[in-house]
Amino acid sequence: MENQQIFMLIIYTTFFCFMPTSSTITPNQSLQYPETLVSSAGIFEAGFFDFGNSRGQYFGIWYKNISPRIIVWVANRNVPAQSTTPVLKLTHEGNLVILDGSGGRVWSSNSSQIAVKPVMQLLDSGNLVVKDGESSENFLWESFDYPGDTFLAGMKLKSDFVTGPYRYLTSWRDSDDPAEGEFSYMIDTKGFPQQVTTDGTTILYSTGPWNGYLFSGVSWDRMSRFLNFSFEFTNKGVSYGYETLNSSVLSRTMLKLNPRGATERFLWSNQRQSWDIVNSHPTDQCEYFATCGVNSICNVNNVPICECLQGFTPKFQAKWDSHDWSGGCVRRTNLSCDYGDWFKEYTGIKLPETSSSWFDRSLSLKECETLCLRNCSCTAYANSDIRDGGSGCLLWFHDIADMRKHPDRGQEIHIRLPFSERGIRGTKIQRDLQGLW
Template sequence: MQALRRLFVCSLLISFIRISTTTALDTISPSRSMRDGETLISAGGNFQLGFFSPGTSKGRYLGIWYSVHTETVVWVANRETPLGDSSGVLKVTEQGLLVLLNSTNRIVWSSNSSTTAGNPVSQLMDSGNLVVKDGNETNPVNLLWQSFDYPCDTFLPEMKLGWDLVTGLERYLSSWRSTEDPAPGEFSSRMDRRGFPQVVTMKGAKIMSRPGSWNGLHFTGYPYNPQTQASPTLEYEIVLNKDEVYYEYRLLNTSMFSRYVLNPSGTAHQFTWVYQTHSWELSSAVQADQCQNYALCGAYTSCSVNVSPICACLKGFVPKSPKDWNSGYWSDGCVRKIPLACSSGDGFLNYTGVKLPDTSSSWYDKSMSLKECNGLCLNNCSCTAYANLDIREGGTGCLLWFGNLTDMTQFTSGGGQDLYIRMAASELDGIERKSTFKKKKLPIILIGSAVFLVWFIIGLILYIRKRKLRNQGVTKDYLGEDREDMELPLFDLSTLAKATNDFSSSNKLGEGGFGPVYKGTLIGGKEIAVKRLSKNSGQGTIEFKNEVILIARLQHRNLVKLLGCCVQEEEKILIYEFMPNKSLDFFIFDQEGQKLLDWPTCFHIIGGIARGLLYLHQDSRLRIIHRDLKASNVLLDNDMIPKISDFGLAKTFGSDQSRGNTNRVVGTYGYMSPEYAIDGIFSMKSDVFSFGVILLEMLSRKKNRGFSHPDHHLNLLGHAWTLWIQDKQLELIDTTLYDSCNISEVLRCLHVGLLCVQRVPEDRPNMSYVVLMLSSDITLPPPKQPGFYTERSVPESPSRNRPFSVNYFSTTVIEAR
């Protein structure tokens, strides 16, 4: 009996030991480490963590793999620092850091958590996520660190691909260098935040493919059949809010395994585990056909693998280079047969079943209707197309495109979405006539045209009457004949006084040579910036009229929008859209602001400024030279989209004019080009010089004017040039950009900046070439010595009056918005 009792006790003890061992297999702590040869197994047995050597490699890596197929590695810790032997140890420190040690106890890899815990543990979850947390914490969200924040080449369910906007963390896939080397390769899949966020696959800094924008149900670049999606196994979602922008998918059947892999050749595959065959089944391949190659056919084209040739111009467009097009080189794309007339009767042509174009130069709103979207696009001269943001429940939201439309695919059976492309009215009439004659429905068109004409005449009469009433009592003499062409709303002085609390000092945003600027709130909650000409100012009247006349005719997402003006009771006031993030100089010259401006945002801003200048120089109805481009005149909206402001000093050029000359040099020293500051000669290349200064200031986080260095007395341009010729370019880059920067992008921007500030205007690139250099990997020419190589005074000619600011303020600057 006693023997049986002993046996029973022993059995209980062994069972307890087994249970304790089993429950501890998924966790390590400061008192329990894991050595090479041991593994952690997730609680449900889905995944294992341990050491491995890929293929014939002799290096040892710490990784996570599937229990059902140990050769399928989904995550690697020490991707670039393999261990040379089997002496590796994984530990959790008392501070909550996960560290990998080699035979000499040197750390070869560690987690980067900055938060500590009283009882830190590391646990392998059944999702494949390796986490570090406080062992006393019951909330699964409160983690010190997780491997899901640092993906390798595999995208797992519940993993996020995108951005944490609070911390600036980007989660993206990067391919292995080869099948036996898990070090990061040259391909990556990430979330592009420009415009409406989209997933892209890149080779270095170049986009290779994109699945198309997400429309609530699917990516528009993939074939889609609702009938085959009746019983889905995966659920997809893109999350857009003020804290996060990411794409993820979840398993609706938790007993299955699914994974996306970006392989070393840049192809993305989706695999599903098949239990019957104990193997992975290929579910989809992103690079399934030639049309998946990014922008294969160029701008304003559609690609279709079911026709030959696969590239075709959209209706109303013709090949830009017919000779190249006919030879099978389609990358130059197509151009319009008839230019847009903007407010003179443009319309939209509906394309069905297309992969929506690249959204990097788009704008979106989640709540607008398609009808409101149509009106918004029609009223913006730069808008080239629109579509529903979300097609569920009949369609909601608005997606607008600005600039060229690229990377479109035409689907013949399932997939894609409706897209409405802007066309000149005469072009639409021609397309509609062809379609009508083919279908023999000419009477319907004639009746519709007659009805449209009647309504158009009625609308025109009402518009003229309303405009005439609105202009009554307004000081038309001040703006002269230009007022008739501006269609600019006129604000009542009492309305502005109420919006700004009677121009209260508490509403004051800043003040420049023009006068003070106030924040205002109209009835209904719309926020505005009110720029008021100071009555005591000896300057500004000419600038005020200039700005009203010019900017009222400009519409571009990278130019600040003028909402209206007021010229009552001797007041001269401009009303702008309110920019909550103030101006660019705050972010690049302020220590606190610098922390908020990471490299992806910086690069996005650089591109936006360049596109805004290109519009002024080439694409607007007027050719405009800004003459006072600087960091404080670049405003940032809520999404950090840059908008060029302050057109008080701007000049218009004729189509055949290349430069101008003035006896009154005004602007901001430090940004002015040499030929303008010394001789009063200005041109588009003057703005290019200013852009180059801004670019170098953004990289260095230093002002050109007043820059100092212990080794020399050069200004910022001279310092950058010295580092360039000494092949020490990276020394110019401020340390705040190190953690987030893409080295190839940074070096290209530095190169472009030096090209823009070259001393001779003819050596500087025009803005169309600047945009091309920033957005592609073309070979760049070597830069020459910059203008104002050293800090020096500008010689004053007795025949010229050249008021310019030496303290970084121009005559029309608005410092805060």
Template sequence: MKSCFPILLCGLCFMSLVLQISYALDSISAGQNIADGQTIVSAGGNFELGFFSPSNSKNRYVGISYEKLSTGRVVWVANRENPLKDSSGILKLTPEGVLILLNLTNGVVWSSNVSRLAQNPIAQLLDSANFVVKEENDNDLGNAIWQSFDHPCNSLLADMKLGKDREKGLDRYLTSWKSRDDPSPGDFTYRLDTSGYPQLILMNRSVVQSSSGPWNGIRFSGIPQLTQNAVFGFGLVFNQNEIYYYFNLLKSSVPSILVLNENGIVERFNWVDRTQGWILYSSPQTDDCDTYASCGGNGNCNIATSPKCMCLTGFVPKDPSNWEFGDWSNGCVRRTELDCPGGDKFLKYTQVKLPDTRQSWFNESMNLQECEQTCLRNCSCTAYSNLDIRGQGSGCLLWFGVLMDIRLVNDNVQEFYVRMAASEVGSSFSGNTGARKSTGIIVGTVLSAVLLLGIAAVFTKYRKDGQIFGFSHQSRSEDLDLPMFDLTTLVDATGNFSEDNKLGEGGFGAVYKGVLKNDQEIAVKRLSENSRQGQVEFKNEVAYIAKLQHRNLIKILGCCIQVDEMMLIYEFLPNRSLDCFIFGLLRSSPYILIAFVIEKE
């Protein structure tokens, strides 16, 4: 029995040693080294730190990569600017808590800069891929002496911070690799710009390549594809000490990573277990309109149109000849100069990416009305919007000078107001968003054209009689035998002629859907200034249209002639396809757009 005791004792000592070694696999203590060929692995086995060489390169680097995934994607590199030329490198933690990378001659190739020294430091690789130098018994990362998450390379991982820590003097941003085989800093950076209201900016050296638009409380206004999903959440933290963008994994089993590649493209990849590979999930750069200021100042980019660039309403090309040839870099200028103070109004836009916010001004406590008045009082202010679109909206964001980097986006949640001379706004209640609803355009154009052509045809056929459906030429100056709608009623019915209620727009004006207080649905044809005649002529034409009533006609309910407004009000036809409107006459549909019933002579 006594002879068994030493064997048992040795076994216990060996197991204890194994446990100690296993426990220490994710960290090194002061005086310990990691040589080329050795690694440490995070406690959960997600990430590994060690030496590596990129493909087609013999240079050696210390980096962190995915350990569990077959591709072993590198997410962080220590000595990216100073590679080792052989496999003699050693990574060491000093007693003061400084990481140093030594070459064959003990020369320092790389070191971690620290602002304070440690008493009993360890360097630990966490399951988040964060390599942290800290006091051995202190797990509060806020007290970390140094951490790799404060010094990102080309990859943003879950729970990393992209932005600034004012207290620590940190600016965390991504820098591309020079090439696939060279992790040294390339030409491209991706950072949270805070010179105005926060926005993400991609730069090629000192030149802006693209911007995200400002944060609106839900996402960045120019990245509509950045939406809530089952894989990751995201947000912006903005306080006195820190301002940063982040994302976190909702499913820890599905790795996701944001990468700035060597070509200056920002890409998000998700891991797919079934294929054992990364799949491109999204990119904020989707088309030519994502190129910064591709339509110049005060221009609006719409990738669905040709050409893609147009001026904002009330603006004209600064260089018309080059504009016609597709050089939009000079942008647009005002057709009518502002009349400040006291003579300006605002046009409302929706479905646009908000302009570049560098040098903008913001206030988190103002409401939209206060924001408008603040802008009006400053003659340099050219536009305003809410900061936060959640709920009823809050905060104030002001722009000054030329509006840069506006584009159409598939989004209708944020309102943006551009300052205009009052003569440019006229009696409009909202601005032209630059987006056109194709179905609405055709409906509005067809309605206007057919009405005018129909009236002309009736005039021609019955000119010799001097009478149309019993309505004589002598009676044209008589009062309209048609209900007159009050402008206020139509404003209420159409939600102040909201863009959401716009059915379309043609050369004669816009058509809006509305709902009266008795719940009757209507279509309001609001004639544009270019198509308007005098009130007498307008009344005469409305009177003719009123006489053209038939079982196959859209019924005209009335008109509005008030202030500078001239409008026609029709019954609204719900749930009818476009071909029904255009070709309904040929099919004898009861919803024919318009039909002229002309009696035989």
């Protein structure tokens, strides 16, 4: 009995001495199942895992001590290790590599920077980083630069206009297959930046352009209570992220893009020991991209939900009456492109999609109106930033699409109409517009 106890003690000591005792490893160490790294405050854990099927093993990051396990990042998501004994190593140059049982390379971080004293560390943000030296804050490589299907606090979705590449979320293929799926969650920068979720190259739904606080279609009242969003937009690139307003209370929060293309934002409740869904998209039919076609507005509280904008009529009336709104709406009367045109103000709106828009963030709203009037193709204008009373100019041309009534606040947009749509306001508006010239 005594010999058996000594034997078990030796096994126990050998096993736990081999396992890393901190959130870091160096080139002299490696990681193999069931060994894990744990962030310093015990929030995240990293290691190898599988789904109990024949696909193989993955190296990933998950929330520690939360069941069921939530995987937030996978290194070798497209190439699982078929061996039962894969190993994660940090090379002396600062590269992370996953090797199979025979020593073949399954995955590599392919860092372009060379380290002198490389250290890999799992941070309490869920970011797995490689840095040069234990105390260094200079990251040579970080998992946050290679997002999967999860958007964590502190992470940035970004695009570098000069050097690239673009960072965005991609869904898993299935709940037990982390390989890249068909859906993407990204910032579209072809016009004024807007957040879109795509199915391949097709926009599935959008939460609209950035308005200074949030994306135009997001529920402002709910999100502003516990999250602070950041958006940087320069001539060099775009960067979007968020932080929790009280990190000591809301230490676990994430946005997930699921294999069906929907996004869900979660907060962990310590009291209930469960995840609360505080925001999801799409929530209704109006959120699907251009549900009502062009030159229309979608309002989920109306029956039917689609309505042509003032001055427009359904392009295909019979289809419209049968709730096929894909053809959208066309003008009853063409614009005159002179002093007779005017603008109708719509309030409480999620702005239309902006991939073909023009913007100038230095102009006032009055200057924006004047600029739109001078271009016969300009059909709508709005502030690009609604903070502090509004600033900046955002212009739309020709048809506009994906405009809806906002679920709580929304903002203003001004739609261009011909003289015939002025009604009793015509005389005063005509005088005001002539005064601009």
